[in-house]
Amino acid sequence: MTKQEKPENNLSTEEKFKAAARVVFTKKGYAATKTRDIAEEAGLNLALLNYYFRSKENLFEIVMQEKILLLFSLISPIVNDDSTSLEQKIDGISVRYIDMLLQNPDLPLFVLSEIKNNPERFGKNFQVDNIIMRSHFVKQIAERNKTINPVQLILSFIGMLVFPFIAKPVLQGSGVVTEEIFSQLMDERKQLTARWMKMMLD
Amino acid sequence: MTKQEKPENNLSTEEKFKAAARVVFTKKGYAATKTRDIAEEAGLNLALLNYYFRSKENLFEIVMQEKILLLFSLISPIVNDDSTSLEQKIDGISVRYIDMLLQNPDLPLFVLSEIKNNPERFGKNFQVDNIIMRSHFVKQIAERNKTINPVQLILSFIGMLVFPFIAKPVLQGSGVVTEEIFSQLMDERKQLTARWMKMMLD
DNA sequence: GTCTATAGAGGGATAGAC
DNA sequence: GTCTATCCCTCTATAGAC
Numbered sequence: 001m002t003k004q005e006k007p008e009n010n011l012s013t014e015e016k017f018k019a020a021a022r023v024v025f026t027k028k029g030y031a032a033t034k035t036r037d038i039a040e041e042a043g044l045n046l047a048l049l050n051y052y053f054r055s056k057e058n059l060f061e062i063v064m065q066e067k068i069l070l071l072f073s074l075i076s077p078i079v080n081d082d083s084t085s086l087e088q089k090i091d092g093i094s095v096r097y098i099d100m101l102l103q104n105p106d107l108p109l110f111v112l113s114e115i116k117n118n119p120e121r122f123g124k125n126f127q128v129d130n131i132i133m134r135s136h137f138v139k140q141i142a143e144r145n146k147t148i149n150p151v152q153l154i155l156s157f158i159g160m161l162v163f164p165f166i167a168k169p170v171l172q173g174s175g176v177v178t179e180e181i182f183s184q185l186m187d188e189r190k191q192l193t194a195r196w197m198k199m200m201l202d
Numbered sequence: 203m204t205k206q207e208k209p210e211n212n213l214s215t216e217e218k219f220k221a222a223a224r225v226v227f228t229k230k231g232y233a234a235t236k237t238r239d240i241a242e243e244a245g246l247n248l249a250l251l252n253y254y255f256r257s258k259e260n261l262f263e264i265v266m267q268e269k270i271l272l273l274f275s276l277i278s279p280i281v282n283d284d285s286t287s288l289e290q291k292i293d294g295i296s297v298r299y300i301d302m303l304l305q306n307p308d309l310p311l312f313v314l315s316e317i318k319n320n321p322e323r324f325g326k327n328f329q330v331d332n333i334i335m336r337s338h339f340v341k342q343i344a345e346r347n348k349t350i351n352p353v354q355l356i357l358s359f360i361g362m363l364v365f366p367f368i369a370k371p372v373l374q375g376s377g378v379v380t381e382e383i384f385s386q387l388m389d390e391r392k393q394l395t396a397r398w399m400k401m402m403l404d
Numbered sequence: 405g406t407c408t409a410t411a412g413a414g415g416g417a418t419a420g421a422c
Numbered sequence: 423g424t425c426t427a428t429c430c431c432t433c434t435a436t437a438g439a440c
Contacts, residue, residue: 044424045425110318116311133378152387
């Protein structure tokens with residue numbers, strides 16, 4: 001992927017900017033990203049960026065909203081589904097979340113680090129408390145195991161699912177895994193995390 | 203903590219800069235950090251920063267080296283100790299790593315995100331492969347469970363230990379935990395991660 | 405070693421022609 | 423809507439007095 005001659009897709013100018021912004025912001029982070037980088041990645045004129053989005057910050061917010069939605073839109077319906085068993089939820093989350101992360105490997109590290117570096121930007125944007133901690137899923141966990149704080153179990157579950165993707169740059173950089181080995185590992189990991197999570201409940 | 207009147211400690215000028223750099227770099231990340239921020243945090247003149255460290259990048263490298271050392275110096279002797287059992291290693295790592303992270307809560311997110319945003323800076327800096335993956339600890343795991351890839355177990359173990367600290371900004375920002383609740387959870391978590399990790403081995 | 409002043413480059417944003 | 427040219431502020435780094 002060199003810089004010249006991006007494939008001429010049929011996206012609107014605005015969408016091309018958003019696509020480019022996703023790539024560059026995710027790769028370098030907000031502060032290190034130059035609007036010129038985005039324009040170049042999009043193959044478009046720099047002035048157009050401000051014409052469409054008014055500011056770098058504005059464009060970033062749009063991208064970030066999408067990313068956060070991606071993080072939660074998948075998990076929210078599953079954990080709040082009253083009709084499924086605890087085991088079904090665990091299986092469903094494991095498979096679908098890892099699949100989503102395989103499509104968006106740097107999503108978690110990007111979102112978490114941007115929030116850490118600039119917490120003010122995200123005032124109450126996060127409904128972790130409402131969406132996850134008060135979910136049907138957590139209620140089922142609390143019923144099943146009355147001695148362990150459900151937060152501990154949730155942290156372990158999400159940690160097992162997400163951490164490999166957070167550590168991915170280091171794993172690859174230090175030669176522990178290649179791209180395809182990593183994908184294989186994550187694929188077999190779906191079963192493992194589900195199995196381990198169920199074990200932890202007892 | 204306002205900006206004026208930092209406590210007049212007895213550190214040398216150089217050490218004051220390093221201390222300030224640790225704070226600011228960790229809080230905002232490399233790209234968003236201005237040398238003026240560091241000088242202000244240190245209560246020192248901006249020109250002195252370049253006198254002592256030549257450049258922002260140089261100072262950052264020094265801080266980063268320290269952080270990486272902190273991440274590995276604790277775990278390395280434990281995982282490479284031939285004289286302890288697998289269970290002893292699990293217990294030791296759980297307790298000591300969480301204690302270290304309680305002292306340095308934003309260490310993992312800082313290091314991992316800086317590496318992701320600028321992988322070129324870290325050419326082979328990371329001996330994850332040598333220090334961890336070829337350790338006595340991993341050999342013991344492989345012996346104990348011959349069906350599961352040890353990488354999977356290591357990822358889960360480290361993930362369970364580290365993820366809560368990576369998610370900490372979000373957990374606090376969304377009101378799931380306060381600072382002291384978080385500390386309590388992490389304290390009781392030492393036992394939990396050890397117990398869970400042992401369960402996973404079978 | 406420590407300061408003030410400033411060089412010099414970079415980068416976000418806009419004016420104004422087309 | 424799209425372009426070129428450019429404004430102007432910010433930031434790193436250094437020159438040079440003390």
